Amino acid sequence: MARYVIDAPTLLHLVDAGLRVDPSHRLVAPNSIRSEALELLLQDVHAGRRTEKDALAAHERITETKIRLLGDRASRRAAPQLARSKGWDRIRTAEYLAITRLQADALVTVDPNLSAAAQDSVPVGAIEDLLVPE
Numbered sequence: 001m002a003r004y005v006i007d008a009p010t011l012l013h014l015v016d017a018g019l020r021v022d023p024s025h026r027l028v029a030p031n032s033i034r035s036e037a038l039e040l041l042l043q044d045v046h047a048g049r050r051t052e053k054d055a056l057a058a059h060e061r062i063t064e065t066k067i068r069l070l071g072d073r074a075s076r077r078a079a080p081q082l083a084r085s086k087g088w089d090r091i092r093t094a095e096y097l098a099i100t101r102l103q104a105d106a107l108v109t110v111d112p113n114l115s116a117a118a119q120d121s122v123p124v125g126a127i128e129d130l131l132v133p134e
Helices: 008-017 033-046 052-064 073-086 092-103 112-118
Strands: 003-006 026-030 068-070 106-108
Touching (some): 003 008, 008 033, 026 092, 033 052, 073 092, 092 106, 092 112, 106 112
Parallel strands (some): 003 106
């Protein structure tokens, strides 16, 4: 069983595209992932990219997605240290990387900025790594 950290844009990509995660894999993420996903849905509604009905349907699929939410003491300590070492003034990216270092085999993201930030810190996988083999 592989453990993959995903972020909110990747979670939305999975539910929007109707992609099935291989049941032998475990998805993990910081506790904040669901709130981040809701913010993205709200932004889409405000920008006219989704209707409110579509956003609610996506939210329903998000809540059905099995994700182990993490926020343990080790990752809460590691994330600020990592952010400081990289010179970042925000914790979000560092939190995903810290959880990947401590709890997962790789980070999978559709966010090019997060992927670039992760390149020298943690293994980065592809979305296909998560999916049921064809």
